Amino acid sequence: xxxxxxxxxxxxxxxxxxxxxxxxxxxxxxxxxxxxxxxxxxxxxxxxxxxxxxxxxxxxxxxxxxxxxxxxxxxxxxxxxxxxxxxxxxxxxxxxxxxxxxxxxxxxxxxxxxxxxxxxxxxxxxxxxxxxxxxxxxxxxxxxxxxxxxxxxxxxxxxxxxxxxxxxxxxxxxx
Numbered sequence: 103x104x105x106x107x108x109x110x111x112x113x114x115x116x117x118x119x120x121x122x123x124x125x126x127x128x129x130x131x132x133x134x135x136x137x138x139x140x141x142x143x144x145x146x147x148x149x150x151x152x153x154x155x156x157x158x159x160x161x162x163x164x165x166x167x168x169x170x171x172x173x174x175x176x177x178x179x180x181x182x183x184x185x186x187x188x189x190x191x192x193x194x195x196x197x198x199x200x201x202x203x204x205x206x207x208x209x210x211x212x213x214x215x216x217x218x219x220x221x222x223x224x225x226x227x228x229x230x231x232x233x234x235x236x237x238x239x240x241x242x243x244x245x246x247x248x249x250x251x252x253x254x255x256x257x258x259x260x261x262x263x264x265x266x267x268x269x270x271x272x273x274x275x276x277x
Contacts, residue, residue, distance in 0.1 A: 146175065146177030147228070150226055150242055154253065155240070156240065156255070157238040159239045162253050166206045166251065170233055171199060171233055172232055175191060176229055176268060177190070177191055178227055178272045179227070179228065181246075182223065194271055198271060201267070202229075205263065209264065211258055211259075217248050222246050225245040227242070227268055228242055229242075229243065241253045251264075
């Protein structure tokens with residue numbers, strides 16, 4: 103299978119039965135709406151935070167996204183030159199979430215040293231993972247320049263495969 107065929111297959115799988123949702127349903131008990139289960143943070147901030155602050159998550163130096171996430175919100179920020187600079191949003195759960203976590207955790211640690219990151223236009227993803235116990239984990243994925251990702255404790259090099267997966271999840275959710 104060629105690289106192009108593999109990408110098409112990845113997009114088809116991601117867009118069909120991917121577990122990507124736009125809004126969770128709210129359960130009713132005797133006609134009374136109940137609070138939904140903890141699944142994913144809602145929405146995206148106007149700007150990617152400069153300092154990441156994971157809440158209630160351990161193991162961040164060993165893995166980018168520790169196991170057990172129940173959902174995630176993907177925020178896709180365009181280049182800083184885009185006006186208005188509003189993020190595109192997707193909610194990811196189920197099999198798509200599992201694939202995303204596996205792909206991110208397979209990324210190799212960033213090499214040591216100093217880096218010059220030319221052509222960094224500011225485009226990036228903010229991934230906001232939620233855990234059933236209330237833990238929250240932000241991960242930033244830079245799309246231009248050096249193309250690194252971080253959870254604030256672990257830094258990794260991002261592959262074209264992971265960038266394509268994130269793009270497909272955004273396309274499937276927002277049309």
